[in-house]
Amino acid sequence: MIVRLKEMMPGPRRFDLRFESNWWGGGDPNSQVLGLDGPLDVHLTLSKEGSHYAVDGSLSGRIRVRCDRCLETYSHGVQSEFRVLLAPPPSEPVDSEIALSEEDMSVEFLADDEIEIDRLVREQLYLALPIKLLCHEACRGLCPVCGANLNREACKCQEKRGHPAFLKLKEVKLKRD
Numbered sequence: 001m002i003v004r005l006k007e008m009m010p011g012p013r014r015f016d017l018r019f020e021s022n023w024w025g026g027g028d029p030n031s032q033v034l035g036l037d038g039p040l041d042v043h044l045t046l047s048k049e050g051s052h053y054a055v056d057g058s059l060s061g062r063i064r065v066r067c068d069r070c071l072e073t074y075s076h077g078v079q080s081e082f083r084v085l086l087a088p089p090p091s092e093p094v095d096s097e098i099a100l101s102e103e104d105m106s107v108e109f110l111a112d113d114e115i116e117i118d119r120l121v122r123e124q125l126y127l128a129l130p131i132k133l134l135c136h137e138a139c140r141g142l143c144p145v146c147g148a149n150l151n152r153e154a155c156k157c158q159e160k161r162g163h164p165a166f167l168k169l170k171e172v173k174l175k176r177d
């Protein structure tokens with residue numbers, strides 16, 4: 001969805017959107033985010049503030065992601081509120097007062113006189129992700145020797161943990177954690 005800013009009325013404009021689960025998915029299977037897991041509700045208020053535009057929004061829904069430790073996919077709830085500042089293309093003078101007072105916000109420069117809502121929402125989804133994605137706090141990850149998912153099975157390597165070589169491995173793993 002594209003919003004053309006020139007056609008926008010003065011006052012704020014509100015969008016209540018629902019992205020269905022097929023909106024985003026089927027992309028790169030190795031990506032950390034595999035797509036939506038159910039509908040995503042997005043509320044946006046677009047307003048003109050001096051020479052720039054501000055998007056105040058919130059999103060909530062579930063996405064399918066890959067666990068950083070065991071590489072299994074799982075459903076992750078996302079909920080976030082955001083404010084994005086859209087500035088005119090850099091060729092035009094940028095209001096320095098605004099740039100200073102709102103530097104902690106994400107500022108994007110508009111390439112054109114339009115906002116691509118889908119792209120904006122996808123970016124905000126990525127920003128809403130935690131640094132580490134874990135299927136659950138106590139995820140045991142993969143065996144460093146055979147690659148077995150230790151949440152599901154105790155592999156043979158663990159049975160042999162008395163062996164000096166495996167003790168060494170355990171040490172390395174503990175240090176890494």
Ligand SMILES: [Zn+2]
Binds near residue numbers: 068069071134135141
């Ligand atoms: Zn996991």
Ligand SMILES: [Zn+2]
Binds near residue numbers: 143146148
């Ligand atoms: Zn193993």
